[in-house]
């Protein structure tokens with residue numbers, strides 16, 4: 001798999017759904033016959049994958065929100081992990 | 093360890109227009125034990141209790157779940173609770189209107205079985221002409237935007253079609269194809285000699301799967317459910333007894349897996365008598381094989397026990413006559429010779445080109461006849 005570029009627009013595969021797991025106090029990504037538990041940052045990234053924002057936009061939003069910098073590598077690696085599972089697709 | 097369940101399989105009814113000889117439903121599905129189906133309200137209560145207990149994935153299965161006229165309402169309730177809801181259907185007489193209604197109610201995913209790659213074989217195995225309905229329904233699910241799983245139970249009579257089945261799923265634009273080698277429970281165990289494949293058949297099919305996986309990548313996920321009689325170690329059944337799964341049967345009994353009801357040495361509770369969380373936490377059936385305290389040797393001192401949990405309790409009961417022993421499929425089990433004998437019998441029959449036995453179709457009259465025979 002080719003790693004994602006900053007201009008790519010990640011979106012959730014339509015089979016996947018972000019859901020609050022109240023019992024375990026976390027967000028989860030649900031899909032046919034499976035699920036991935038997400039930590040707060042993971043959930044924030046997935047929530048920003050709206051099919052409009054590019055990876056660069058998502059990184060900028062998160063860096064602003066958390067007052068951090070240099071998040072691009074981590075965000076890209078996280079999304080590539082979900083893409084390898086077929087849960088995230090890259091546009092445009 | 094997370095002590096709460098993630099998965100609920102709701103077997104809404106054991107009525108089914110198909111008659112698959114490998115059906116995992118109980119042999120006595122037509123008997124009094126499963127007759128008085130839960131009402132709409134009772135199911136909705138079960139879904140609420142399951143969600144509160146930690147369940148996130150719901151399978152609506154059967155029998156044939158579309159025979160329940162309240163399916164839309166059940167889906168709406170499940171969706172409202174945030175459950176990821178899958179319909180597991182044979183698609184017999186399933187119309188586009190019905191599917192559209194289910195989509196509107198919030199159904200997330202559709203799994204449709206097919207018994208073979210062409211109408212002749214598929215209908216012969218199903219015992220009911222249904223291939224055309226299935227193909228039509230596959231297209232409807234795609235048109236309506238559902239993620240689609242094509243499910244095929246594999247056995248001696250259709251393993252040679254694995255490539256054609258994968259191509260079929262690919263041409264339909266399915267997300268997943270589940271190639272489930274027959275697990276010998278329920279009707280499949282009854283029909284074991286007719287269904288069990290040869291080692292050569294399995295090896296050839298596995299080669300196709302590896303090649304097709306490389307070709308298709310994430311475009312089509314190919315799930316291969318291992319033929320456990322032909323493995324050295326057992327499957328990690330249900331991810332461990334009473335760890336993540338529960339099945340509710342049509343009349344409300346709660347089982348740690350969909351085959352557990354055959355274990356006559358256990359008592360199963362009913363959602364009509366107890367809340368689901370009580371059954372999960374306190375019932376004898378769920379606690380009997382939870383964790384690893386129950387394990388005898390060779391599991392007790394085996395380093396693999398955290399990985400396979402000693403295998404399947406139902407298989408231990410069905411093959412060795414004791415649900416509390418090591419899964420007989422394990423090469424370390426003192427009962428492995430029973431599995432080897434069944435496998436050898438099939439190899440021998442194939443060598444001399446003896447026709448496999450005829451199977452018994454899964455149907456209500458046969459079910460009643462078998463139940464009286466005991």
Ligand code: SF4
Nearest residue numbers: 108110112115155182
């Ligand atoms: S396996 Fe076949 S007979 Fe059994 S419930 Fe499914 S479709 Fe019906």
Ligand code: SF4
Nearest residue numbers: 391394396397402422
């Ligand atoms: S002995 Fe028990 S734990 Fe070890 S591999 Fe066999 S079934 Fe698994």
